[in-house]
Amino acid sequence: MSFTSGPSRWADVGLVTAARGVSTCGDFLAASALTLALQSAGAGGLAVSGLMLAATLPLVALAPLAGRLADRVDSRLLLVVAGLGQAAVCLVLAYAGHPALVIALVALLASGLAVTQPVLSALVPTMVRAEDLPRAAALNQTAGTLGALAGPALAGVLVGGFGARLPLLLDAASYLALVAAGLLIRTRRGGSRRVTPATTPGTGTGPSTVTWRLRRDPLLVAMIATIAGVIAAVGAINVVEVFFIRETLHSSTTMYGLVTGAWTLGILIGAWLFARLARRLVDDGRLLVGYLALLAGCCLMILLSAAVPSALLLVPVWLLGGVGNGGANVFDNVLLARRVPEAARGRAYAALSGSVQGASMVGFLLGGLLLEVATPRVLVAGCGVAGLLVIALVVPPVVRAVRAERAPVGVPPEPAADAAATGAELATPSPSR
Incomplete structure (x- = not known):
């Protein structure tokens, strides 16, 4: 449904893939660094559990709102604003000391992730022809997995050598990849570019109207x-x-x-x-x-x-x-x-x-x-x-x-x-x- 009718835009797919890989690496880098920092500071299991909950709960609670934003607001605007906001939160996190403040800031960070995830996911099918979608999905899966692999490994090395501040500063920089992707990706959706109901169905036979x-x-x-x-x-x-x-x-x-x-x-x-x-x-x-x-x-x-x-x-x-x-x-x-x-x-x-x-x-x-x-x-x-x-x-x-x-x-x-x-x-x- 509503795949591109021309050649697949692999340059845009590459930008989304790179942004997902870099930002995912930053997410896992920050989560691992903060977990290690809390444990090293003597925080108990309750604090670590609170950290994990703060990183997950916004993705669940904000899913309906985030999905509507992804469909109704210009994707470029969402990626740029969310990326800048997450970078700012990471900068504050790098200098936060109290566990309660850390947990609150992590929840804010996850709130941005709740928005950018559906934006990036919904952009990819619009960039490619229907027959190229599995390849594009595999590319994004690879980027996210590599980021998830690299983040904890980097956190272990950097926290051991430099403490938790440097990983968090690097995480702040990683969110600028979302900003760059938002500015460079030519494919856009949402806002005034919101696509009207498809007149030609795709390979599936499900609903094909905005009343979905x-x-x-x-x-x-x-x-x-x-x-x-x-x-x-x-x-x-x-x-x-x-x-x-x-x-x-x-x-x-x-x-x-x-x-x-x-x-x-x-x-x-x-x-x-x-x-x-x-x-x-x-x-x-x-x-x-x-x-x-x-x-x-x-x-x-x-x-x-x-x-x-x-x-x-x-x-x-x-x-x-x-x-x-x-x-x-x-x-x-x-x-x-x-x-x-x-x-x-x-x-x-x-x-x-x-x-x-x-x-x-x-x-x-x-x-x-x-x-x-x-x-x-x-x-x-x-x-x-x-x-x-x-x-x-x-x-x-x-x-x-x-x-x-x-x-x-x-x-x-x-x-x-x-x-x-x-x-x-x-x-x-x-x-x-």
């Missing part, structure tokens, strides 16, 4: 409900993994970094591997089924990891889990961009981001509470089982949504063949179509 509502699209509702449910179910692994690797498997900090890095490397591989498949899956129903299969593969790898006797064996298992994670990220971006009218994409991406972040908060809370009553190995297995159960619960409504999607256009397969094909798709751990 998420609840009216069963496929997108199923996708967002699934990812939120899975993240809430398995999100505790982010809290449990350090205890599982360091205490249960008796591994070093170096091995901990290697294991967690394996999942991230898998995300990079999966993004590019499944970008090619996403381009060939022109049917939205099949794309959603493939998405469920990839998420199920991630949960299965988490479940298998609970049985390993040593941390070294976790590396290939988590690498495969990351591959599924990266592919699922590309699939959900492509499905959302196909089915949502251009004028509503800011709201759609904000809804997706808010659901993911809200589910992450649930996972973090559950992880901390469950560690008090169960061993890490049991919790890792429980996360995998819980994720698989969530996916099993959404399979029936997904099948109904796919069939309802196909019925009006008059091209459903024969009932027997349809049932067999659907069953085969759902039974396949990783799609090979």
